[in-house]
Structure formats: structure tokens, C-alpha cells
Amino acid sequence: MIFGAAPLAADLAGAILAHSLKTRDRVIHKGAVLDDALIAALRAAGHAEVTVARLEPGDVPEEDAARRLGAHFAGPGLRVAAPVHGRVNVFAETRGLFRLDAAAIAALNGLDEAIALGTLPDATPVAPGDMLATLKIVPFAVPGAVMARAASLLGQGAPLRIEAFRPLRTGLVLSRLPQLKDAAIRNTIEATRQRVAARGGALLDPIETPHETAPIRAAIDALLAQGADLVLIAGASAVTDRADVAPAAITAAGGRIDRFGMPVDPGNLLCFGRIGAVPAIVLPGCARSPRLNGIDFVLDRVFAGEPLDDALIASMGIGGLLKDFAPRPEPRVPRATRRTAPKIAVIVLAAGRSSRAAPQNKLLARLQDGRALVAATVDHALAARAALVLVVTGHQDDAVREALSGRPVRFVHAAAFASGMAASLAAGINALPADTAAALICLGDMPLVDATVIDRMIAAYDPDEGRAIVVPTHRGRRGNPILWDRSFFPEIAALTGDAGARHILARHVDRIAEVEMPDDAVLRDFDTRDALAELKDRP
Template sequence: MIFGPARLGDDLAGAILAHSLKTTDRLIPKGAMLDAASIAALRAAGHSDITVARLEPGDVPEAEAARRLGAYLSGPGLRVAAPVHGRVNVFARSSGLLHLDPAGITALNTLDEAITLGTLADSMPVAPGDMLATLKIIPFAVPGAVMDRAEALLAGETLLAVAPFRSMVVGLVLSRLPHLKDAAIRNTIEATRRRVTARGGTMLDPIETSHETAPIAGAIARLRASGAELLLIAGASAVTDRADVAPAAIVASGGTIERFGMPVDPGNLLCFGRIGGVPAIVLPGCARSPKQNGIDFVLDRIFAGEAIDNATIASMGIGGLLKDFTPRPAPRIPRTAPKAAPFIAAIVLAAGRSSRAAPANKLLTALPDGRALVAAAADHVLASRADPVIVVTGHQADLIRAALAGRKMRFVHALRFAEGMAESLKAGIAALPEQVAAALICLGDMPLVDAATLDRLIAAYDPDEGRAIVIPTHRGRRGNPVLWDRRFFAEIVALGGDAGARQILARHMDEIVEVEMDDDAVLRDFDTKDALTSLKGIP
């Protein structure tokens, strides 16, 4: 590839523009391949000398290089997105444990500065839709010889994979002492249940016993008889030795203790054993809290179907320091106030004239439960974490307000709603409080998008990690609603006519995260007479 300044002329057709340039009526972005029309437009705008990249024989353009190398990253549980600006992102299709080949990744990154691959850390738990890796081609093209070496290196290699979590049946024993409060038992059960269900498991009814070896062993026997594939024991007091009450109950049940203590803090006092082929774990006291601790490291590997032994637990020390504390002479990072959770608002668009369903207003269509269609959509939004909820009205505004009466939401009227969706978006954005960090743009004619779906979109939002625009998908198709970070509000407000905010996406591909949904609710709006007829079967 030849890179440098050049005199603007017809001989630059096929060259790649190195920097974005304005013409009289548009912006020609960097990376654009020049043709006769763009060269003429640049001349008319007064440009004479520009910087370009010209491909040499054998050079592979960035998009093609990214596509070819990205194909080697595909595998079970993974989804490789289409290349955008020389970048290919890899996403998880399922929940599981991420595994990397550090040596292979380093070898690829060492091969040539034109090719880079960044990933999450090894052995991280991931959820569907999480971005695991990004492969970026740095220049506009990769020399053919470099591509040959990169493809030879990747052939037959698995640089990243997701070991899917298995559905396991888990038993929990909780021992009691007089000083232990009921709240502590409840917190332990709830925190444990969340850990189990988050990994796709199910939990048997917990068993409470006195803090003695024989009763705990009896509870273990009952849980094993009920089909427990993993046994967890929450002792009323912390374990202090392999021969302590709870570990002794594992031994009394015919099991062995393989490891007492782990190099993860919090979580040091975990005790790992086995009864036959069933893992049996005495939980550290910190497991009563939902915050990450040593038990999460162990559960991730068990649910991913991986063997756990003394050596495995010993290896968890790298990355196992999960907390800071006051006695350290010099804190590792400046102490600041905890970062507050961002305010995520929801804007429900309910201003349209419903022309495709005329003469009826689709939003007022009655569902079998008596609610209007727009009310069902709004109730899901109100049940989500989004706050505040703003409804944009326009056509038949009084009737829409009446259908939503009594609900905790704010109404704003789009005066020029008849001009198209852009006016509704402007009205909704303008009504957002200053403290709102992002907003879900919800459609009032999508009553099947429930609160759990909305909360998954909110949970995926993290602008610091490049997840500033969150889009739901189903089987590869993008749907609604879309969550937008505040920094895109100005671009949304600048839209006109019946343009939706989706046209902005092409300018911010690196800021998008897709969240795959199990059903097609995010694809189903009801804006035609036939679609509204199908509502009769919706509960």
C-alpha cells in the first residue's frame, strides 16, 4: 500500500481517501474509494492536494481482510458480526465460560502491526450478546504476504471458545446457631438461588439443620436422593479447619475434602470436597452476599462442565484479589465515591396517525384483557427499570391519555406529529431530565416486549465499554426498542420527516451491542389491520 499526499486528478480513481473531506453538499468519509463523481465534487469544493492510500498488487482491503480473518474466530457458542470499517466483533450466543488461547492471540498480535485482536480476560463468565473480542485491521489494506501468514497461523486453531453452562440441579444445606438471624438465612438462600439460576441451574428446596455434623450429613443424604448434582453447605459459622463441623459432614457422607482455603479474597474460607462424583462445597461467609467472591470462580467452572481440583483452585489467585481495604499503606487507586447507577429513561412513541390500520387507531385496539394496545406496551415499560417514562402523544392525544390514565408517566405532545416520526423523537428527547444518561425508544404498538426484555437491554448498556447503543435481535434480525446514550440525542433531534433514529447507526457501528432474544417479540409491531386481527389470540 502506498500512502501519502497526492495531487487531485482523475488518476486517483480507485484510491482510498485517508481523511474525511467536505464538499459543497456532503462529507466524503475517510476510507471512501474515490471515483469520478467524488473527485469532481472535491475539485468543485476547492480541494487540490489530498492524502490517499493506493493499493498495490496483492494488497487485501481492510473489509476483506477483517472478514477473512474473522471467519477463523467463529465456533460453537460464538457469533461473528459483519466487518465494519475494518473491524469484526465476536459475540457470545449462549451463557458460559470464555476460554482463550493466550499464546495464539499473542502470536497473531505479534505477526504484523496491521492486525490486532483484543479480547475479554480468560475464564470470564459471559452471557448471550456479550462482546468477547474485536479484530481490527489498522491500515486500509493488509499486504498479501501478511494475510497468508495470518491465515496459516489461524488455520486449525481455536483462539476463543465459550464452554456453555449446563443445567444442573443444586442442593443447599443451611446450618443454624442461636445467634444467627433469620435475615441471614434468607439472604443466603436468595444470593445462592441467583447464582444458580444465572448459570442456568435449578435449586431444590433448601434444608435447614442445627450446626452439627450428623444433621448436616442427613440433609446431604436427602438432597442426593432428590437428584442434587451439586451440594452447597452454608455453615452458621466460618470453617476454621478441614475437620470442622461442615467439612466433617461431607466426610461422614462418604466424601473427601480436596481443598480447604482458596487464593481469592473475599472467599478465602471456601472448602471444596466431593461425594462420589458430586461436588460438595462449604461456602465462605461472603457467599451470603450477591457481590462477586470466590464461590463464583468455582461455580463458573462447575457449570461449564470443567474439572475442579486442588490445582485448579490454586490457579485462581491470579485475578483473585477482588477488594481493596483501608490498612493497605497506599491504595492502588484514588478513593472516590461509588459510581451511581445511571438514570435510564424510556420514551414511548404514541403519536402516529395509524394510517396503515385506518380508520382505527391501532394504539387503542382493545386486547382480550380489556386494555388498549398502547396500555399493554406502557405497562411493560413501567414494570422495567426504566425511569422516568415519557409518552409522546399526537394523533387522538386525548384518547391515548385516557387509555393510559392512572399510570405513573409523563405526557408530552408532539405539535407537528403529522410530519413524521422525527417530530415525536424530538419531543420525547426534549422532555428528558438532565440527569438521564440514556433512553429506550419504545414503540407504542409493540405490546409483546416485556419488562424482562427491557431490563436485559438496560443491563447491557455500558458506554465505558463501548456499549452505548443497545439493540435487541432475534435470529440475526434487529428489532425494537433501541437504547441510546445521551451523546446521540443531538443527532436524533436533528432528524427530519418520517426518519427514524436507525439511520444514525451506520455512523456509530463501534458503539453498538446487540442482545439476542429468545423470541420474536422485539420484531413484532402491530400496525396493519391483519396484524391487529391477530391480537385476539394474545393474552
């Protein structure tokens, strides 16, 4: 192909116009093949020179090249549209898993710059009408030799295909513990039903059992007797080992465990096994949510009929980072649509009357570095990755504010502080901005809880995975502070008297995440004179 500017003369007939040009009454668009009438119209409009492409022997025009190469992408479940301006698009005609030959596509795109093929990512679930790929002939023509090499390459095998989803009959076992709420069961059933239906399957009637191996195994047997092609188990408690309750039920039913854990987050605690030819999967906790997580990666392969094993699940780590949260500096969401990290506030309770340390106000006790005790607590909170530190004052309000002078905190006064801790909690919760995702409630007399502890708790917070309440522990004992998702704010704000929010935990056991800490700082408050004396002696 010869490209360049040329005088507008009769010998340009058959050349391809490279840029759109205006005449008196029309626009002649780029790609138009010049003939005597067009040449005359351009001359009459004052054009003396035009930029054109002139084909050489053997060159294949873009439309013809796109049509011929596009034909190689036709196959079961695929539709290749007619070429337009040197482009053909490939669409899905069935529901399934889109697969591609990455090496062949790379070779095609590396063959010559004239040919450009773009596709969806490999292993993308698709539905009828979804566009899967687009082939563009970049210049106005492709040399014949390049076309021959491209046709030879594409003729070696289909580079694009759809593995159609099979209409699997899917069984669901849900185990129960006393603390598991009915809402968690309902959410799991609905999310599972949606996942199965999206892949063309049917969900058999779910079976609920105690969280014990024997009844789960009996439920598995019942589902297999009903003809289940796939068995899913939603445990009331997260799996912690291949020999845990739910995996043990799979082996007890005559199956085996192929893989415990997967490199997809959320979804790390998935457990994949088989009972004969029937896949049996212990769902990760995040499967209670309909949002994308590791179980979707596995179900796509199962419904598409792909053989699934340890190695394949291990390979899912590339592209397996699905969630954004604070410790990850570069989230996966494209910059234009990226979600911001959830806004976590720290509420420091500093309103109490300090009756056990009377007559001294424990929060104002001076440490060896000269700071007030409450100032050390607040400084740790400020050093953490929280969006806001809010201090609730009450008793000796002015003195507490003075001890925190110059620090970028927000104050709120609990007018009814004398009635007990509940008033302080309500004041803090009600003062939070509307976009606060969660609040970490910190006692003002815990100056050993540093920013590292707070950041570990913030990192653990993920309500979509069931980690809506984060509780620190040391050697199995629960401590403070506690992080609460905003869905619990109304319950906290409604408390009365001197009771803290801890008893709310018993009502929401299924949404608690415990984070083990290396030392006992989360267990230690300093609310007596003896404790304060010990604290002052610390280096």
C-alpha cells in the first residue's frame, strides 16, 4: 500500500481517501474510494491535493481482510458480525465460560501491526449477546503475505471458544449453631440460588442440619439420592482444617478433599472435594454475599464442565485480588471508578467520672513523658489509618480538652455522662459523619493499644465477608477496642445505663472476626490507683 499526499488528478481514481473532506454540499468521508465524480466534487470545493492510500498488487482491502479473518472465529455458541470499516465483532450466543488461546492471540497480534484483536479476559462468564472480541484491520489494506500468515495461524485451531454451562442440579447443606441468625441462613440460600440460576442450574431444596459431621454427611447422602450433580455446604463456622466438621462430612460420605484454601480474596477458606464424580464444595463465609468472590471462580469451571484440581485452583491467584481495603495501596478498581476505602472512625471514650481511681481523674494522670494518659491513647489513634478520631467528653470536660490541646480531633460532649457509659456511646455514635462505614470504640484509659493494633483491626474489617465486628484477643481472651460496622450503630445508640456494647456481641456471633494480638495491651485498662502507679513506672 502506498500512502501519502497526491495532486487531485484523474489518475487518483480507485485510491482511498485518508481523511474526511468537505465539499459545498456534503462530506466525503475517509475510506471513500475516489472516482471521477468525487474527484470533480473535491476540485470544485477548492481542494488541489488530497491524502490517499493506493493499493498494490496482492493487498487485501480492510473490509475483505476483516471478513476473511473473522470467519476463523466462528464456532459453537459464537456469532461473528459483518465487517464495518475494517472491524468485525464476535458475540456470545449461549451462556457459558469464555476461553481463549492466549498464545495464538499474542502470535496474531505480533504478526503485523495491521491486525489487532482484542478480547475479554480468559475465563470470563458470558451470556447471549455479550461481545467477546473485536478484530480491527488498522490500515486500509493488509499485504497478501501477511494475510496468508494470519490465515495459516488461525487455521491451526479455534482461538476463541465458549464452554457452555451445564444445567446442574445443585444441592445445598446449611449447618447451624445456636448463635447463627436466621437472616444468615436466608441470605446464604438466596445468594446461592442466584449463583446457580445465573449459570443455568437448579437449586434443590436446601437442607439444614446441626453443625456436626454426622448430620451433614446424612444431608449429603440425601442430596445425592435426589440426583445432585453438585453439592455445596455452607458451614455455620468457617473451615479451619481439612479435617474440620464439613470437610470430614465429605470424606465420611465416601469422598475426598482435593484442595483446602484458594488464592482468591475474598474466598480464601473455600474447600473443594469430590464424592465420586460429584464436586462437593465447602463454601467460604463470603459466599453468603452475592458479590463476586472465590466461589464464583470455582462454580464457573464446574458448570462449564472443566476438570478442577489443586493446580487449577492454585492458578486462580492471578486476578484473584477482588477486594479493596485500607492496607492495599493500589486497589483493583480502575481509577475512574475506583471505590474509596471505607471511612473508619475511632471513638475515644473520655467522659467517665473515674470513680475507681478517685480522687484523681485517671485520664489526666501524667505519664513519664509528661503526657496525660488520655493523650497517649488519642495519639495512638491519630497515628493509625482512621479517617477521624472523635473524643467523647463529660467529667472535667475542660481539663480533658486542655490535655488534648492542639491535636486534630473532634470533640463531642455527653451531657448525660453521669448516667453511665451508654450515654457516652450514644453521643459518640450520633456525632459520626453520615459516610462513616464503621467505628472503633476505644476506652480512654488504654494507652498501651497502639496504632499497629488499630490498623490490624481496620484491615480485618470486611462486612461483605461477615467480618462486621472486629474484636482483638490475646491468648483466647477478648479485649478492647472493638470495631463495629455502621449497621450496629442504632443498637449501640439505644443502650442505657452503665452497660457497654459488649453484650450486643452475643446477638451477632456470626458477624464477629477475632484478631489475635501478640501482647496483652488489648486486655489492660488502667482504672485504679494501683494500676496507674504501675503505668507511671513503665519506661
